[in-house]
Amino acid sequence: MKIKPFLRWAGGKQNLVNELLKNSPKDANINTYFEPFVGAGTLFFANGFSKALISDINPQxxxxxxxxxxxxxxxxxxxxxxxxxxxxxxxxxxxxxxxxxxxxxxxxxxxxxxxxxxxxxxxxxxxxxxxxxxxxxxxxxxxxxxxxxxxxxxxSEKMKNTKIECFDYKEVIKFVGKNDFVYFDPPYPPLDWSNPQNQFTIQNFRKEDHEETALFADELDRMGCYVMISYPDIQFIKVLYSKWNIVTLDNFRSISCKKQRGKISELLIKNY
Ligand SMILES: C[S@@+](CC[C@H](N)C(=O)[O-])C[C@H]1O[C@@H](n2cnc3c(N)ncnc32)[C@H](O)[C@@H]1O
Structure with a gap:
């Protein structure tokens, strides 16, 4: 049974939950599920993995x-x-x-x-x-x-076998191994880099941070993890992950800022 998150969260993936589940790996041998940008934990609460580590940089x-x-x-x-x-x-x-x-x-x-x-x-x-x-x-x-x-x-029951940590996403390297499934949902890049939004924490997630996330994802890939990443459909991201399997979802995210109005589709980027 799918559990709904206990929070609403900017950037939360409630409207994409079925696509996230459909695109998750189907290997019955998956060991542990990791969600290192957990926010409201849409996928964590919806999926049936019994062992998990969820984490976020926001201490509260x-x-x-x-x-x-x-x-x-x-x-x-x-x-x-x-x-x-x-x-x-x-x-x-x-x-x-x-x-x-x-x-x-x-x-x-x-x-x-x-x-x-x-x-x-x-x-x-x-x-x-x-x-x-x-x-x-x-x-x-x-x-x-x-x-x-x-x-x-x-x-609370769902979290019985779940480790909960407050740290930067890169710290998961100490815990992951072959056959683990890692889902990344980092803060989305702004459409205009000159106007970054300090949306989630006191630290911005800058262009370099997205580049570093991609290198980190490559490292997890080499370790034998299943990796899935959410991003909006923008060229910068498609270039960054050009060697990965990119699924474009039909769902659209509304954008309303002064310079650009309209809708943008979502990507799921996978190494399987
Ligand atoms: C887009 S939200 C995740 C939404 C989540 N998938 C959901 O459905 O609710 C991104 C999250 O990344 C966290 N975050 C930002 N920078 C981080 C970092 N360097 N390491 C770990 N978490 C970070 C934010 O606090 C925020 O909760």
Whole structure:
């Protein structure tokens, strides 16, 4: 049974989940599943691999995963309380955001609940911080769609055999081996390199980082891993992965920035 992520997340792949599953390797001997840019973990929650390592560079995101794994009932209780008091009230949102920022070096279940609730009620499930590391996303317009207690229970069960780590994606090299399956979903490159968006963390994912990701993917390929990578359909990426098997998906992502409007298709890049 496919499990839905407990977060909405900018760049999340919910609308592509069936294509991701269809394009995943079918080898019954796959050892461990790795998702080193996990975000909301769309593919991790949808697939049936029993052993996994999920990781991300965002420490508060990883704190949320860790507490959902070990004490989701305490996190859920707080989320329910926030939801009762929220009522699409912006004063509540901004007060909670202040508390979250004051406690940003804490990694307890209360921060996990604040993080999850803020992401569910903010603008487009975005996570963005300023130079001081303070989360600064404004309130959104939609009513929050919080998972139920039994959803959290299922999510926690799914993570029983899952290692959860906060580190740069390259650290997975210490854990991967032959016959593991690694899915990469890095922050997408901007269509205009002169205007990079600091969308996910305080660090930008620059052009050089995408080039380095491609070299890293080659290394995993040489080690005998199955590798699948998500990207938008842009020339820079097609050149970077010209030796790989590239599948163009029919799904389109909306783009709305001042210079370019329209839609762009998605790529799945595979070594199998
Ligand atoms: C496009 S999102 C992943 C979305 C995910 N596939 C989903 O469906 O929700 C990219 C993620 O990469 C993470 N990230 C950015 N730079 C990273 C790095 N150097 N190492 C590991 N994770 C990183 C971000 O925090 C973000 O969660």
């Amino acid at each position: 995101l990883i704190n949320a995963y860790s507490h959902i794994k070990t004490d989701y009932n305490k996190v859920y209780e707080l989320i329910l309380e926030y939801n009762k008091n929220f009522n699409n009230n912006s004063e509540f949102y901004y007060k909670l955001r202040d508390k979250y920022n004051k406690e940003r070096n804490n990694f307890d279940h209360i921060q996990a609940a604040r993080f999850i609730f803020l992401i569910h009620t903010n603008y487009n499930g975005m996570y963005r911080v300023n130079k001081a590391g303070e989360y600064n996303v404004p309130i959104g317009k939609l009513k929050p769609c919080i998972p139920s207690f039994s959803d959290f229970n299922r999510i």
